[in-house]
Amino acid sequence: MTAATRNRVAVMHGVNFDVLERRDAGLYGGRPLSALEHQIEGWARAARLEPIFFQTNHEGSFVEYLHRLPDIADGSVINAGAWTHYSRAIADALGVAGLPAVEVHLSDVESREDWRKVSVFDGLVVRKISGKGAEGYREALEVLARELGVSA
Numbered sequence: 837m838t839a840a841t842r843n844r845v846a847v848m849h850g851v852n853f854d855v856l857e858r859r860d861a862g863l864y865g866g867r868p869l870s871a872l873e874h875q876i877e878g879w880a881r882a883a884r885l886e887p888i889f890f891q892t893n894h895e896g897s898f899v900e901y902l903h904r905l906p907d908i909a910d911g912s913v914i915n916a917g918a919w920t921h922y923s924r925a926i927a928d929a930l931g932v933a934g935l936p937a938v939e940v941h942l943s944d945v946e947s948r949e950d951w952r953k954v955s956v957f958d959g960l961v962v963r964k965i966s967g968k969g970a971e972g973y974r975e976a977l978e979v980l981a982r983e984l985g986v987s988a
């Protein structure tokens with residue numbers, strides 16, 4: 837890759853993803869986040885993307901990571917968990933980051949409770965992918981690779 841290549845992708849997980857293996861396996865797969873990240877890393881490298889991973893349960897830390905994002909990444913894949921549905925602070929910070937972002941949800945948020953159908957990221961993300969489990973991340977990486985002009 838040349839110095840001008842834009843291929844760094846931050847894969848960001850929000851609240852409760854540190855205990856992913858303890859959450860409803862029917863919805864979230866029953867695996868630890870480390871296993872999911874390992875799989876995502878393989879897909880990213882196959883797509884010639886450089887992934888970096890981040891997870892926090894602290895909204896302010898998520899916001900501050902988004903503030904730093906333009907220095908460390910060219911795009912992002914974001915699963916903010918429950919924050920997706922109400923954190924205007926995170927939505928504003930994503931706007932500040934100003935990089936292409938894809939929103940991912942393991943479960944099908946459109947077919948669950950009404951409050952999960954709302955996303956603060958509407959209009960800020962290139963694509964919203966939900967209900968495809970881990971595969972949703974592969975699709976998100978493909979979308980970002982196209983967006984960044986990276987071909988495998």
Ligand code: DQA
Binds near residue numbers: 915917943944952
């Ligand atoms: C989730 C869906 C959210 O509604 C929920 O709060 C999560 C996980 C998903 O990946 O399906 O924490 O983002």
